[in-house]
Amino acid sequence: MAELLRRRWKPDFEGLSRQDREGGSYESYLPDPLSGWNLSLPADLAADIADAEAEVRSLNASGTMHASLEGLARVLLRTEAVASSRIEGLSAGPRRLLRADFLLREGESFSDSRAAEIIGNIRAMEAAIDFGSTQQDFTLENLLEMHRLIMEHSRRPELGGSMRGSQNWIGGSNYNPLRAVFVPPPPGYLPELVDDLIEYLNGDQHSPLVQAGIGHAQFETIHPFADGNGRTGRALIHVVLGRRGLARDFVPPVSLLLANWVDDYVGGLTAYRHTSPPDSPARSEGAHTWLRILAVATRRACLYGRRYAAQITALYRDWNGRIGRTRKDSSLRLLLAALAGAPVVSVKTAASLIGRSTVNTNTAINRLVEVGVLTQRNVGKQRYRIFEAPEVIDLITEMEKDLDNPVQHDLHR
Template sequence: MAKVEQRHWASSLDRGGLSRRDRRAGSYQAYLPDPLVDRPLMLTGETAADIAEAEAAITRLDTEAKALAETEALSRLLLRAEAIASSRIEGLEVGARRLLRAEAAQALEGQSTDVTATEVLANIDAMALGVNSIRRGETITVEVLLDVHRRLLTGTRLEQHGGRFREQQNWIGGSSFNPCSAAYVPPPPELVPGLMVDLLAFCNGDDLPAVAQAAIAHAQFETIHPFVDGNGRTGRALIHLILRRRGLAQHVVPPVSLILATWTQSYIDGLVSFRHIGSATSPAAVDGVNIWVSRFAAACTRAVADASAFEQKAADLEQVWRERLAPVRTGSATDLLLAKLVGAPILTVTTAATLIGRSYPAANTAIDRLVQADVLRQVTVGHRNRAFESPEAVAAFTALERQLASPAGDTRSSAPSRPAPRRR
């Protein structure tokens, strides 16, 4: 039975410059959620219809993605969008062009001097690890989740906390120095390991539809808040792990968490509704689960719509390039590179050769041709390294970021509701 537990905070702060509110001791209420395994979960017919619509949309995106030569390119772009937006939400400001150039410098020199971009790149790597570490029917283990978290915090000031459950009380809102005025206080640290074992056992079940399972698991993860930092990003990665394990998103990952972040108040209200007090079968608990799962399902459907629209824009852009370069011989290095360019907007001759599986001279000739047609432009990355950028592909990626940040999916009528790149 879910409940709140009254606890006492004994402050040891006596530093000057802190307000009385920050220095004070006092009581706070920590939330103790119901375990998920064996919890009765009753979904209404309306919620079930929302789930069915979302699952059909995700399956369609995963199986019918055709506009890009390889769905891997679309999936990588959507992971980039998630990583950039997640980082903006958590205070790391970096644009698509800056990130892509740092990624190219990292490939050339082994590292980038752009510290912020490097942290966001670690976010991409962690999410890619999460998506690719689980296949259909495989078990999501504690080790997998801890590894995702470890990679997220690698190279940050909190690196020592990476891959470890918290051993201290954390909280959301209120003072930074005590939980007495917090908006929400997660379970005490001694309960975290047991709650996480229960959560992962739930994640590895097959009794619920995949979208409902991902929704409930994400809400429970954010409720537990098991880490000192990086809970939001790890909780978003967990969504993809579950969808991948259930076979719903084997190739293309819909940017679900970006829509949830865009619908900020709806997202927060949904999580609050999920955190019931009392019996899991009470009307309030049942309503809370249905409210949250329906909102999550709607976010999935919207995420697929945005991803599909971008896929079409990518196909249109590739066609414009082909018309600009015509004729393009089928199977040539130029043909292969055009099919990869939207997914790799900044590249070097070496990375291009690897990407298309051709020799360095062949890739170099193809790049020269794309530069002459103004599809690519030469830029400098890292310490005076020569690279090539597709301004139109970068612009398309930036437009996708803005679209995902718009509550209505159209920035002309609905401005971004969270940090997003400016229109160039």
């Protein structure tokens, strides 16, 4: 059964304060394995979860009717990854991130480490969606690769892709866990716990959203990495939703809501960490708080996903009116559709996106500059010539600002 392990911490005489230097006893939490858990849900929570799952299906079904399927998918995925980073204190505006992403893809080094670290999380989210939608089973190697991508542009890239070999903790001193808010299991327990988690993620004993929520809570409880656990754990939600067929194309950006509810979010994960018998009602009750939060976040995220889809489709129609009649397979039309998900391009990247020659693509770009769809900029040390779709960037900015409203998006309203 889940238990608190009594451990001893040796004094560290390099600490700055007396509390930092002291040794003593502390408790680390060892969770129950997930395999075979007969989780029970009250009727109202089961109904909320079913409603949230129906909203995800609706988002994915309605998304296929919009102008740029791939573009919409990219924007929702990117929005989720950016919001997940914001929960960890990493934030940057859409235009700044899009330009940084372009420079990274060009292989140019630059000093915006915060933007680069957020882009690492976008890459990890892309991998999570790919793993969930294209593979039958999620593997340990997949998990480590997601973490490697998250840490690749961080201050500690060497931590990426490896499970921790020492005790970590949340809160308190940087030198010891004696006053920590939470202490995860010691490293010796990680292989068995992570194997059990991956087996659970590959099963279907619970409904998709329940599985995603429980998998996330268990991962955050295990805290298997030295850093980057929160972002990796939220990406796991989308691995499950993709693997179970609930969100194969369009990601509900749940982290946009969780970023406004950090205290409730952390409280839900804390309630999950019970010390009751494995099949007791108390264990199930411990999971209910977090699952309720996830259900509400998922429903509201789908609402905003559909709203953005409608806005980008309206913008696409306006663009088509500006350029006049052209063939559906023309470079101009193909580029318009691509801009929804890639609002910052060069001639080379745009040509790659639409599968046309750079000559034809350059002609299309010049036309879109003429009608005000694109604006030319120069960025980076090499002064790369890029083209931005400011109306798309403004839509993304407004969506993120709208959701970054603690009063409007109060969990308990």
